[in-house]
Amino acid sequence: MNAxxxxxxxxxxxxxxxxxxTAQFIAFQVDDREYAIDILAVRxxxxxxxxxxxxxxxEEILGIVNLRGAIVPIxxxxxxxxxxxxxxxxxxxxxxxxxxxxxxxxxxDAVSDILSVNPSSIQPMPxxxxxxxxxxxxxxxxxxxxxxxxDLNRIIDLEQLDEVAATVQ
Numbered sequence: 001m002n003a004x005x006x007x008x009x010x011x012x013x014x015x016x017x018x019x020x021x022t023a024q025f026i027a028f029q030v031d032d033r034e035y036a037i038d039i040l041a042v043r044x045x046x047x048x049x050x051x052x053x054x055x056x057x058x059e060e061i062l063g064i065v066n067l068r069g070a071i072v073p074i075x076x077x078x079x080x081x082x083x084x085x086x087x088x089x090x091x092x093x094x095x096x097x098x099x100x101x102x103x104x105x106x107x108x109d110a111v112s113d114i115l116s117v118n119p120s121s122i123q124p125m126p127x128x129x130x131x132x133x134x135x136x137x138x139x140x141x142x143x144x145x146x147x148x149x150x151d152l153n154r155i156i157d158l159e160q161l162d163e164v165a166a167t168v169q
Contacts, residue, residue: 024116029110046094047094051074106155125138
């Protein structure tokens with residue numbers, strides 16, 4: 001009987017712990033909007049450095065860089081959102097992420113926080129227009145801020161990345 005009581009208590013504590021568990025995100029800015037990506041996708045955060053342009057690449061790919069021997073495409077998030085190209089400055093930041101088997105740099109204006117978020121604070125993005133939740137399918141309600149959660153698999157067509165990589169090999 002005692003083992004059964006302990007088992008129920010252990011189960012309750014495990015459930016309580018799971019409900020309190022948090023997810024971690026990197027928060028960043030593009031223009032005047034805040035976004036977040038799962039911290040597990042982030043490989044590193046780097047300051048801006050010049051890129052090598054790739055002829056005939058899509059508008060959202062600014063170019064490529066050599067990152068410790070690996071050729072990494074650099075993607076302009078502002079262009080991905082359909083808001084034109086980023087006016088690159090030395091203050092821009094590149095967030096290096098892994099998207100499936102691809103390593104990609106995302107140009108942002110600034111990285112602001114590492115957030116520990118209760119899963120109950122993550123909600124689906126309301127459908128405000130057709131396809132509006134494609135790139136940002138969720139929002140985080142964090143303190144007095146709303147941050148769009150990027151779906152990295154939808155930021156850029158991975159076939160385009162393969163084409164860019166084939167161009168430089």
